[in-house]
Amino acid sequence: MPRSAIKSIQALALVETGAADHFEVSDAELAIACASHSSEPEHLAVVEGWLARLKLSPADLECGPMGSIEETVNAELIRSGAELTRVHNNCSGKHAGFLATALHMGEPTQGYIGPDHPVQRRVLGILEEMGGVDLSDAPRGRDGCGIPVIAMPLEAMARGFARMAAPAGLPPQRAAAARRITAAIEAQPMMIAGRRRFDTIVIKATTNGPKGPALVKTGAEGVYGAILTGLGVGIALKIDDGARRASEVVMAAVLKNLGVYEETFEPVIVNAMGEPVGVIRPGLPL
Amino acid sequence: MPRSAIKSIQALALVETGAADHFEVSDAELAIACASHSSEPEHLAVVEGWLARLKLSPADLECGPMGSIEETVNAELIRSGAELTRVHNNCSGKHAGFLATALHMGEPTQGYIGPDHPVQRRVLGILEEMGGVDLSDAPRGRDGCGIPVIAMPLEAMARGFARMAAPAGLPPQRAAAARRITAAIEAQPMMIAGRRRFDTIVIKATTNGPKGPALVKTGAEGVYGAILTGLGVGIALKIDDGARRASEVVMAAVLKNLGVYEETFEPVIVNAMGEPVGVIRPGLPL
Numbered sequence: 001m002p003r004s005a006i007k008s009i010q011a012l013a014l015v016e017t018g019a020a021d022h023f024e025v026s027d028a029e030l031a032i033a034c035a036s037h038s039s040e041p042e043h044l045a046v047v048e049g050w051l052a053r054l055k056l057s058p059a060d061l062e063c064g065p066m067g068s069i070e071e072t073v074n075a076e077l078i079r080s081g082a083e084l085t086r087v088h089n090n091c092s093g094k095h096a097g098f099l100a101t102a103l104h105m106g107e108p109t110q111g112y113i114g115p116d117h118p119v120q121r122r123v124l125g126i127l128e129e130m131g132g133v134d135l136s137d138a139p140r141g142r143d144g145c146g147i148p149v150i151a152m153p154l155e156a157m158a159r160g161f162a163r164m165a166a167p168a169g170l171p172p173q174r175a176a177a178a179r180r181i182t183a184a185i186e187a188q189p190m191m192i193a194g195r196r197r198f199d200t201i202v203i204k205a206t207t208n209g210p211k212g213p214a215l216v217k218t219g220a221e222g223v224y225g226a227i228l229t230g231l232g233v234g235i236a237l238k239i240d241d242g243a244r245r246a247s248e249v250v251m252a253a254v255l256k257n258l259g260v261y262e263e264t265f266e267p268v269i270v271n272a273m274g275e276p277v278g279v280i281r282p283g284l285p286l
Numbered sequence: 287m288p289r290s291a292i293k294s295i296q297a298l299a300l301v302e303t304g305a306a307d308h309f310e311v312s313d314a315e316l317a318i319a320c321a322s323h324s325s326e327p328e329h330l331a332v333v334e335g336w337l338a339r340l341k342l343s344p345a346d347l348e349c350g351p352m353g354s355i356e357e358t359v360n361a362e363l364i365r366s367g368a369e370l371t372r373v374h375n376n377c378s379g380k381h382a383g384f385l386a387t388a389l390h391m392g393e394p395t396q397g398y399i400g401p402d403h404p405v406q407r408r409v410l411g412i413l414e415e416m417g418g419v420d421l422s423d424a425p426r427g428r429d430g431c432g433i434p435v436i437a438m439p440l441e442a443m444a445r446g447f448a449r450m451a452a453p454a455g456l457p458p459q460r461a462a463a464a465r466r467i468t469a470a471i472e473a474q475p476m477m478i479a480g481r482r483r484f485d486t487i488v489i490k491a492t493t494n495g496p497k498g499p500a501l502v503k504t505g506a507e508g509v510y511g512a513i514l515t516g517l518g519v520g521i522a523l524k525i526d527d528g529a530r531r532a533s534e535v536v537m538a539a540v541l542k543n544l545g546v547y548e549e550t551f552e553p554v555i556v557n558a559m560g561e562p563v564g565v566i567r568p569g570l571p572l
Binding site for chain 2: 062063064065066075078081142143144145146240241242272273275277278
């Protein structure tokens, strides 16, 4: 299941329906619609501002309240005694995008996370088209933020990312939407994750690189996607055991081999005394 | 690497050297020497009291300060603004035991975590004897709490647990030490982990069970051990991917098949809205 890795593809609906134009959605808002954000103050401000412009409130979000997915930010939230709202949910930007689409299309906002709601049916159709795959019989479940999640082959995910990266062959309206989304992520890398997060760091580091940006996006359970707009390439990977500690290291190695990301990312494991006790690196040459 | 799963075997040195008798080590202290505790107030009190009786201070512990390994307890520690000390380290009881042994044997307390310190050499010898394995060429590293960690076959770990469970064939002094340790864990299940932790819950639930207690003990990276004193059986398992979410579920299934633990332990995964979105269960019959 692609989980959060495909939010940029899900966001196509927000642009294609005209909702993004109608509500004058900014780059930051469009990027956070594609994000698993860290609930840092900047993220909360963008989602809250967007909801206010839609004349909606956090209660209209149908994702649950939760702390930050980044441990240090979460500790700060606990320390501050801040009330955790639905805006804190790392998917709140995606949900704001769903709400904007529903409003613009005259669809009910309540229940927008249901698999039969037009917002979700529209996203499913886009996923099938971008992945080149029939998902009508695909296993489905419910994601951590409440929306439907549909199993799809890694190859279909990669094809979807490749089409985002090289949209020339897509219908003009979709190609324009893909370009607007990837440009927004490239312009607002902080919005996609967080200042200390791998996704944000890699996008920032590659934007002016020799082969163009790597718009990387993590998903739960070791899923990882990348849209390489400079090369016209899409990457999808999944770590069988669901561990992000491996997915980031493998993605970094793949990007390095492609000449897109120049850093070696092999995190040192440090114990409670601050002493190095191990290192995470790919076990096979990539 | 067996990580924390073998703390009860490591604790044999504390008893066999006479240190436990000399310092009148209580069941709670002996149990916490075998623990990966949750840094709950009860745990901190036992380790602090023990150190005070040894006329030592938390600074003599050579494990680093860290928060609780249990998320809810850790959030409470952050909220309270408590200073994290070395006593909070989940291994602090084991370290207090090492210090007691060094003191009793007239060995330097400083540097007791070093691989060449007599405390660690003694523990290594016991591991080899209990596991029936020569570890002189075994890969070694440094554990999260600073002590040496030595790779050993799962079979040797299981043999060590089986000998703890059925000590009749061991030399009398070791057999007595094994019995004292398992009795202490059985008497003080809260000390081994924490009130909401799987280990503590299983020990409590099985103590008066038809086939006797399952003294289960988790280790990092998906290692799990069990000493079944009623059956005279030892169990060692390791989840390849290092995930505890699997190790606890598998251990529960194995114990159920043995008739030791009667509960079915298949945790429901709940999303941020509190809705069930999945379940963790063994993929194969055990």
